[in-house]
Amino acid sequence: MFSPETIQELRDGIRKGSPSRGPVDVQIVPVDYCNAKCVFCPLFAVPREIKKKQAPALIVKKNRLDLGLFFRLIDDLEEMGGTKRIQFTGGEPLLHPQLASMITHLKRKMPCCEVAVVTNGINLSEVVKDLTAAGVDRFSVSINGASAGSLRRLGMGNKTTLDKIISGLSMLTEIRSRNGRPYLGLTSVLTRHNYNEVEELVNLASKLRASSLTFLPLVLFQFGEYKTNEALALSPGEFQAFKEELDRMKRIVREREIFIGLSSRWDERGCINSGRLYQEIPCYTGYAFTLVCSDGKILPCCNCLKALGDLNGQSFKDVWHSEGYSKFRKKTLNIANSGMLNGCLCQECSYIYENERYHSLLKSY
Numbered sequence: 001m002f003s004p005e006t007i008q009e010l011r012d013g014i015r016k017g018s019p020s021r022g023p024v025d026v027q028i029v030p031v032d033y034c035n036a037k038c039v040f041c042p043l044f045a046v047p048r049e050i051k052k053k054q055a056p057a058l059i060v061k062k063n064r065l066d067l068g069l070f071f072r073l074i075d076d077l078e079e080m081g082g083t084k085r086i087q088f089t090g091g092e093p094l095l096h097p098q099l100a101s102m103i104t105h106l107k108r109k110m111p112c113c114e115v116a117v118v119t120n121g122i123n124l125s126e127v128v129k130d131l132t133a134a135g136v137d138r139f140s141v142s143i144n145g146a147s148a149g150s151l152r153r154l155g156m157g158n159k160t161t162l163d164k165i166i167s168g169l170s171m172l173t174e175i176r177s178r179n180g181r182p183y184l185g186l187t188s189v190l191t192r193h194n195y196n197e198v199e200e201l202v203n204l205a206s207k208l209r210a211s212s213l214t215f216l217p218l219v220l221f222q223f224g225e226y227k228t229n230e231a232l233a234l235s236p237g238e239f240q241a242f243k244e245e246l247d248r249m250k251r252i253v254r255e256r257e258i259f260i261g262l263s264s265r266w267d268e269r270g271c272i273n274s275g276r277l278y279q280e281i282p283c284y285t286g287y288a289f290t291l292v293c294s295d296g297k298i299l300p301c302c303n304c305l306k307a308l309g310d311l312n313g314q315s316f317k318d319v320w321h322s323e324g325y326s327k328f329r330k331k332t333l334n335i336a337n338s339g340m341l342n343g344c345l346c347q348e349c350s351y352i353y354e355n356e357r358y359h360s361l362l363k364s365y
Contacts, residue, residue, distance in 0.1 A: 001084045007361045022080030023290045027087045030096035032063045032294040037155040045228040054223040057305040063294035069311045076316040078109045089118040100130040107135035124168025138183040146200030153193045185212040190270040191232040195242040202249045217264035217272045219348045239269040274349040281359045286329035304344035
């Protein structure tokens with residue numbers, strides 16, 4: 001993703017105002033629905049009346065990505081070159097009945113592209129063998145609590161759900177012990193319901209021989225005066241207790257082959273706050289990233305909810321080089337001067353860390 005070749009191609013594209021390659025990083029949403037109702041997820045945390053007025057793209061329509069559209073997308077990405085990673089996310093991607101076929105086709109066309117699946121793990125035991133055989137390189141499993149009680153409070157289910165998740169992860173561990181792959185990373189969105197379960201989650205990750213356990217910052221989606229999830233955010237005291245426990249567990253697992261950490265700045269206290277950073281650096285999303293929705297719509301990023309094209313009537317190549325995408329690129333590169341974009345939730349940007357990395361490398365290479 002961040003090789004010298006990629007950075008040079010990104011620099012060349014920025015200089016001439018048009019990318020000379022396809023996106024480096026692509027997210028695909030096979031279905032827009034889920035078998036959990038996580039209270040921190042915008043699909044469920046944002047009231048329908050707010051979504052109707054300000055974020056209709058977040059309304060679940062029970063869409064399923066058409067296999068023909070997917071094949072045409074992959075053909076375009078292969079022709080355009082440069083795609084380093086494709087992530088299947090959601091919704092819950094494991095609910096698409098043809099996911100293994102998608103990945104098989106993708107790996108046949110672009111064998112060097114890293115394929116990642118981001119899942120809640122509830123259905124993992126039913127499909128893990130087929131998906132690993134298809135060529136998944138990386139699983140990122142969101143296990144947001146170590147107990148049935150915390151999962152229930154977070155909207156992920158109950159003890160039966162937890163047992164199903166662990167069963168699927170155990171099957172994946174067996175496959176990894178035989179094949180040495182795929183990579184397994186566990187993630188946990190940091191909330192008041194799980195900040196005191198660090199030791200239990202670390203022990204579970206160790207038992208499953210996961211490569212990493214990463215606590216993710218909570219996203220406080222804001223639409224006008226309405227802000228979601230505030231009740232889930234940690235108080236300063238709770239965050240300090242979490243930090244101390246995480247530091248303690250890091251010392252304990254130092255000899256084990258597992259990374260544990262928090263994927264945000266400590267001064268943000270477990271919540272994403274990207275606004276101030278976009279006063280200092282550009283956004284490179286328009287050159288490096290794209291999001292393909294389950295209905296075929298193309299969004300420039302996870303938090304910009306206005307579609308720039310539609311695979312039902314356009315090729316991805318035409319969308320990527322369209323006038324609308326060109327205008328978006330100009331605005332995002334100038335975001336530090338012109339301010340955050342209308343229709344984009346830049347304050348809650350989860351791509352900020354990649355943007356920081358691109359910015360740093362573009363200055364240093």
